[in-house]
Amino acid sequence: MAFIPHPDADILAVAGRLEPSERTRLREIHEFLQSEIAPVTGPYWDAEEFPFDLLPKLASEGLGEVELGQTSRLFRGLVYAELTRADVSVSAFVGIHNELIVGMLNELGSEEQKKTWLPGLRTFDKAGCFALTEPEHGSDIAGGLATTAERTAEGWVINGKKRWIGGGTFADFAITFARDTADGSIRAFLVELDRVGVSAEKISGKMGLRIMQNADIIFDGVTIPHGNALPGAQSFANVNDFLCSSRAWVGWQGAGIQLAIFDAARDYAINRQQFGRPIAKFQLVQEQLVRILGNASASLALMAQVAEVQQHGGLVMPIAALAKATTTRLARESASLGRAIGGGNGILTEHGLSKLMGDAEVLFTYEGTYDINSLIVGRAVTGVSAFVS
Structure with a gap:
C-alpha cells in the first residue's frame, strides 16, 4: 500500500461504506462546507453573532431538508459530521432544525401545520x-x-x-x-x-x-x-424517538468535531517551525496527533454502527446515550491535545484550536450531560437504576 502523506482524517474510510451516489454527494457537501463555511465562521464566533448571510448557501446545498430525503442513516450522520467539521454552532443549528423541527413537524404535525411551515423551513426562509x-x-x-x-x-x-x-x-x-x-x-x-x-x-x-x-x-x-x-x-412518549435520534445526532457531532481538531492540529504542526524544523517532526507531537486520529476513528466507527442499527429500526435510548457519551468524551480529550499542539497560539481563535476546545465542552454537556447519559447506559446493562427516585 502506497504511503499517503496527508490522508483524510477518516482514515478507516467510513464514508466508503456509502453507495456511490451518496459518496459523491457527501464529497460535494464536504467541499462546499470547507470552502464556503469553515473559513468565515471565526469572526461570528468571536462576536457571538449568527451568520444569517450563510443560510441561503446552506439551503442551496439542501441542508434545510436533510431529514426529508430518501437517504441512508449513514449518509445523514456523515453529513452532520461534516457540518460539525466545518463549524460546531452551524451544525447545531442545522441539526436541531432537521432532527427536532422539520422531522417532528413532518411526523407529528397536522396537515395544516406542515403546509404552513415546511416549505419555508426547507429553505431556511423560516426557522x-x-x-x-x-x-x-x-x-x-x-x-x-x-x-x-x-x-x-x-x-x-x-x-x-x-x-x-x-x-x-x-x-x-x-x-x-x-x-x-x-x-x-x-x-x-x-x-x-x-x-x-x-x-x-x-x-x-x-x-x-x-x-x-x-x-x-x-x-x-x-x-x-x-x-x-x-x-x-x-x-412525552410520542417524542421519545426524536429525542433518541437527536442524542445519536450529537454522537455524530462528537465524531465530526474530532475530524476538525485533527485537521487543525495536523495543519498547524506541519506549518509551524521551531528549532529549525516543523513541529510535526517531533515525536511527542506525532504521538498527540495519532491519539486524536485514534479517538476520531473510534468515534466514526462507533457512529457508523449506530447508523446501521438505526437504519433497521433498532435505535434505543441506551445506544444513543452510549454514542453521545463516548464520542463527546473522546472529543474533549482530542480538543485538549489539539490545543496543546498549538502551544501559545493554541489559545487564539485565529488557529481554530481554542474555538474547538470551547465547542467540545458544550457537546460534552448538552443533550444530556456525560454523567446522565452514562447512568442511562448503566441502568440498561445492570438492570439497576442509579437515578435518584
Missing part, C-alpha cells in the same frame, strides 16, 4: 426552535416540566419559562413542551414567537457554541389556537 429545557429542569425535565398549557374556549394558554433554547432569539416559532393542566400529560405546541406574552433574551458569555443564539424564553399568558397543538405529540 423554528425546540423549547423543552427550563431554568430549573434540565436532566429531570421529563418529570419536572413546569410550563403549563390550559385549554380554554379561545385556545390554549401557555405559561412558563424555557432556557438554553437554540435559535430562540430569531426563530419564527417554538415547538414548546407544556404540561396539560387537565390531566398532567406533557404535550407539544407550536407557539409563534411574535405572539403577545412571549419574550426572549439572548444568553451571552458562553465559552463555546458562541454562534448559536441560545435564549431564555418566557411565555406569560400566551394564547394560541387549538390547532397549534401537535396532534401526534399528546404525551
